[in-house]
Amino acid sequence: MKIHYECFACAANQCQRIVEMGTDDLELRKKGVVEAARLMATISEDSIPAIFGSDVFLGVYRVIGNDDPFREYKELSNRLAERVVSDLEKEEIDLRTALKLAIIGNVIDFAVGYSPEKIEEDVREMLGEELYIDHSEELFKVLKSAKTLLYLTDNCGEIYFDRLFLKKLKEAFPRLEIYIAGKEGPIINDATVEDLQNAGFEKLGRVVSTGTRIVGVPFDRVSDEFRAIFEKVDVIIAKGQGNFETLSEINDERVFYLLKAKCRPIARELEVPQGAMVCLRAR
């Protein structure tokens, strides 16, 4: 997916958030956004938002001298989400509900003034909503005969919902060989390999790095190891917008997108209403 017109201001707003989270020094914040402005000039009509944005954000990280401005935010997200998911796990959850929970996990901003009770309330409300596009039966059918699955994670917090879904997938398809991918290093609130290891994903599959800190799956930046895994697997589950933005550049029907169309560009691209939850097979 190429940028839409809204991506520029959105990236600028994210840069502001990065400098605010990354340093209290007003002069350093200013240096950070001046660098952001300089880097953003490389944007073109064909830029992919996740890639172009990551490059700008990492440049801002360098200038403000903070390699992980979202560290606290991510830790809080993980703690909160873990509590909510551990409550949910006490109940009988079927595979399709677990899939929906994985999408719902993509929606909630766990770290923004949220109590676990309020999150649970919101999660249950969203569980009542229908998926706008629902290829989940197709996904489960494909998984039945698949040997290998690559699961592309997205954000911290959300990963605890992914963990629940992966547990259910493992129960339903016990012979499936599972790869779970995180980022090589911190980029915004994305889950790193370390985050996945800390959350115990190694019990569910082989935790692998995309080989890059760039959001999504930027094919010219991923490691050879990751590319080899990507190429050989039978099914790919791609969580969230960043993975969609990069993978929609190829039409690979092994890919199932699980996301909520949070912003207008993604909704426009998917031809769904903004806010729609989808489990969509790529064509």
Place this chain on the structure above:
Amino acid sequence: MKIHYECFACAANQCQRIVEMGTDDLELRKKGVVEAARLMATISEDSIPAIFGSDVFLGVYRVIGNDDPFREYKELSNRLAERVVSDLEKEEIDLRTALKLAIIGNVIDFAVGYSPEKIEEDVREMLGEELYIDHSEELFKVLKSAKTLLYLTDNCGEIYFDRLFLKKLKEAFPRLEIYIAGKEGPIINDATVEDLQNAGFEKLGRVVSTGTRIVGVPFDRVSDEFRAIFEKVDVIIAKGQGNFETLSEINDERVFYLLKAKCRPIARELEVPQGAMVCLRAR
């Protein structure tokens, strides 16, 4: 005033608003923000927000092929404000209240889903608020012995509140020679010379152009005619943030700023709480 760190994202958001108001063509909107990104790379830590922003905005105007994206917005603002002010004019209004109304006029976004009744309600509520910095008595004292006044207008809509204030100034200081400055051409929702002429300002003083479309008073861009007027006058009333951003670069005690500190950078620069209304003499 040099940029603060928030100015970058704010300018980017204004660019988005410009392309949205300026064209319905999504591809053209995208071309517009790509141009904005390119132009914004010229930002430096010493940039003045009003000047840097105007240059970027005018570049976007060129790319989207719309020389006045705010045209309808400005017309609506003017119509609404004119109605509200004509109601207010039926009452006894003293000079200080008229000054406050001129500040309040700077606050209200007349064109955003507002009914005249709601605007009047808001105006009356704000009239109940104190000015956070109030050098109005000093202004009136200075005007008593002044021969010439330059009144720097800001936005459409707001100008009808300025007109009311100027009427009261003319009544109070009948021998005062008044110059009223507008922009040479359209830039965001600023009042142009034409807007001032249409609103009948020529009955209140000599309507002059700053000689540029750049917001505020960019000294290296104004016309020689305007510069001569600026240099010779005894008192300058500068409305709004753009005039403050440019004029605060010189410390000229002829200048009185009338504004509401709408954004954090201006509030930080003035050392007032965000949202404070001020009548401030420059030192």
